[in-house]
Amino acid sequence: xxxxxxxxxxxxxxxxxxxxxxxxxxxxxxxxxxxxxxxxxxxxxxxxxxxxxxxxxxxxxxxxxxxxxxxxxxxxxxxxxxxxxxxxxxxxxxxxxxxxxxxxxxxxxxxxxxxxxxxxxxxxxxxxxxxxxxxxxxxxxxxxxxxxxxxxxxxxxxxxxxxxxxxxxxxxxxxxxxxxxxxxxxxxxxxxxxxxxxxxxxxxxxxxxxxxxxxxxxxxxxxxxxxxxxxxxxxxxxxxxxxxxxxxxxxxxxxxxx
Numbered sequence: 001x002x003x004x005x006x007x008x009x010x011x012x013x014x015x016x017x018x019x020x021x022x023x024x025x026x027x028x029x030x031x032x033x034x035x036x037x038x039x040x041x042x043x044x045x046x047x048x049x050x051x052x053x054x055x056x057x058x059x060x061x062x063x064x065x066x067x068x069x070x071x072x073x074x075x076x077x078x079x080x081x082x083x084x085x086x087x088x089x090x091x092x093x094x095x096x097x098x099x100x101x102x103x104x105x106x107x108x109x110x111x112x113x114x115x116x117x118x119x120x121x122x123x124x125x126x127x128x129x130x131x132x133x134x135x136x137x138x139x140x141x142x143x144x145x146x147x148x149x150x151x152x153x154x155x156x157x158x159x160x161x162x163x164x165x166x167x168x169x170x171x172x173x174x175x176x177x178x179x180x181x182x183x184x185x186x187x188x189x190x191x192x193x194x195x196x197x198x199x200x201x202x203x204x205x206x207x208x209x210x211x212x213x214x215x216x217x218x219x220x221x222x223x224x225x226x227x228x229x230x231x232x233x234x235x236x237x238x239x240x241x242x243x244x245x246x247x248x249x250x251x252x253x254x255x256x257x258x
Contacts, residue, residue, distance in 0.1 A: 004126045005104050007153050011130050012097050015137040018146060020090060027086040031143040032219070032252060036078065038143055039089060041136045043081025046093040049100045052129055056103055056122070059114045066116055100129070117167055117245035124160070131157045131243055135217035142219075142257070150188035150210040158185055158209055161216030161243040162196045168242045181234045185209040203231030205238060216243040218251040 019027075019042060027039040036044075055062040069076065081089050107122040120128065134157055141148050162183050169176045182201040185194045186208050194209060205212065211225035215238060222229065222238045229238045242249055 001105055001107055001109050001123060001126065004123055004130070004156070005101050007156060008104070008126055008130045008133070009101055010151075011133045011137070011153055012101075014148070014151075015133060015140065016090075016094065018137065018140060018144075018148075022086075022144065024086050026144055027089075029143045031139040032256070033139055034250075036139070038140050039081040039086060040078040041139050042089055042093055043079070044077040045133060045136055046080065046089065046096050047077035048132065049093070049096045049129065052125070053096075053100050053103055055113050055115055056107065056125070062114055066114075070116070115245055117171070124163075127156045127160050128245070131160050131217065134213070135219060135244065138214070138217070138219045152188065154188060154209050154213050155194055157213040157217065157243065158183075158194060159196070161212065161241065164216065164243045165237055165241070167245075168237065168240050171242060171246070172240060172248050174240075177233050177236065179203060179233050181205060181231075181237060183212070185212050203229075203233040205229050205234050216241040218242060218244075218249045220257055221252050221254040223254040224252075224257050 019038065022038065027042075028037050030037055031041055033041070051062065051065065054065065080092070084092070104122065104126045109121060109123040111122045112119045113122055113125045115125065115128070130153065134153070137148070140146075165181070166176045180198050180201040181203045182197040182199055183195065183205045184199075185206070187194055188209060205227060207225065207227035211220065211227045214220035215222050215225060215227060218241075227238065229235045240248070
């Protein structure tokens with residue numbers, strides 16, 4: 001838990017460093033998520049960091065809250081950010097994420113934590129929060145025109161993306177096709193490939209780790225990346241890949257980031 005929380009803190013600080021330098025008017029800039037401004041991305045993270053604390057400490061209360069949330073006709077995760085000035089939202093996010101990280105550090109890595117999708121082990125749960133922080137940070141970076149340098153922390157995002165292949169089908173009420181997909185990704189800065197699965201599998205996904213992470217978090221359409229999906233199973237998965245919990249995401253249109 002120390003290792004994953006250290007990387008989670010680093011991901012927090014990376015995004016914090018980006019938004020803390022923005023003038024107030026930049027918090028109103030639209031992001032690629034339709035209807036969401038920069039402020040909504042940070043509000044969303046603040047909201048679900050708070051729900052992560054609830055899930056780990058009050059699972060029954062979380063389950064009741066999740067049922068209410070999933071049946072809501074509005075999105076309460078963005079309401080707070082629209083009711084307070086940017087400096088207050090930033091401070092609220094900082095305080096909330098600090099409480100979450102401190103809680104995570106004391107958890108048994110194998111403890112099961114309920115969530116909006118399948119329950120997860122505590123280490124995977126912390127990894128999921130890192131993935132969410134990175135993905136929403138990408139929306140912010142795209143909105144304000146900042147290029148973020150990829151880091152080795154992307155391995156966490158890629159790992160949860162690979163592990164979420166069955167979920168990508170389940171959330172669409174589709175059976176997982178029979179057969180394995182081998183994944184081999186080029187890490188930032190070069191070096192030995194990050195791999196998952198059976199190297200002899202006929203279906204494969206290869207290419208830059210950054211591009212894979214952008215696809216499984218639905219921040220880029222596969223056509224706008226250098227990923228190579230070889231075989232029908234790999235091609236089908238990349239079209240619907242979803243590393244985050246909840247209903248099927250809308251993703252990005254092809255050509256949006258060419």
